[in-house]
Amino acid sequence: MDTKIKIGRQVQILRKRKGLSQDALAEMVGIDAKSLSRIERGAHYPAIETLERLANAMKLELKDFFDFDGRPSVEEMRSQIMRSAQAAGADEVERMVAALHSIFSSGEK
Numbered sequence: 001m002d003t004k005i006k007i008g009r010q011v012q013i014l015r016k017r018k019g020l021s022q023d024a025l026a027e028m029v030g031i032d033a034k035s036l037s038r039i040e041r042g043a044h045y046p047a048i049e050t051l052e053r054l055a056n057a058m059k060l061e062l063k064d065f066f067d068f069d070g071r072p073s074v075e076e077m078r079s080q081i082m083r084s085a086q087a088a089g090a091d092e093v094e095r096m097v098a099a100l101h102s103i104f105s106s107g108e109k
Contacts, residue, residue: 005042010065011054012040013075018058028057 015025026036031050039046046054055062085096 002042004045006068007046007051007065008040008042009076010067011036011046014058014060014064015040016075020058025054025057029053 015022018025020028022033022036022040026033029036029050030053038044039050051062051065054060055064085093088096
């Protein structure tokens with residue numbers, strides 16, 4: 001995956017963890033929301049100064065934007081589950097629910 005896409009995903013994930021909208025974060029950083037959207041989509045590399053301002057606004061360290069462990073974040077996995085459930089038919093949803101019940105009740109006695 002392209003580095004600018006990875007950085008953009010990190011910016012988006014961290015922004016959402018902080019409970020900030022694109023508009024709110026963009027205003028805090030002094031950029032327009034469209035610029036922040038382009039960064040989050042990986043459409044262009046942010047300047048290092050912009051990354052520093054993003055980190056400061058979210059009370060993070062600059063290195064947090066480069067913390068790629070190769071695993072999808074919890075937010076990404078939840079989104080993937082939701083997309084799958086929304087695209088599934090009734091029978092598939094029933095099987096998903098049964099599988100989840102099986103997974104989460106397996107430790108109960």
